[in-house]
Amino acid sequence: MAFADNLKQLPKVSHLAALQLLDADGAVIATIENKPGQAGSLAVYNHLAQLHGAITPEAAKKGLELYAEHAVDAQANPGKHPNIDRLVTLVTAGGRFRVKQVFAGDDVT
DSSP states (O other): OOHHHHHHHSOOOTTEEEEEEEOTTSOEEEEEESSTTTHHHHHHHHHHHHHHSSBOHHHHHHHHHHHTHHHHHHHHSTTSOHHHHHHHHHHHHOOOBEEEEEETTSOOO
16 A cells, blocks of 8 residues: 555544654654654654554554555665654664654644
8 A cells, every 4th residue: 555545544643743752761863743744754653652652663664564655765765764764773773762742732842
């Protein structure tokens, strides 16, 4: 199934301004905002966090399936899709990211 079709199956994220990905020490390593160009990734990461409690290697594998054709493009063009690259790294190197939701109206910083 194509990425656009997969997105239609995921929970809506209109209530979120962003997601912050936190490392083991609680430091923010990335912020995915609810804006054009990132909203799809916000939906994918939010869904993965809801299902798995964190972004784990297992969650990352599922995320790569959801990204569909974009995951193929990311593997052919490293750096072009940083949110997908992050999942590839989790699958190959392990680790986990905790996810903090930033709700609409909250400060993203």
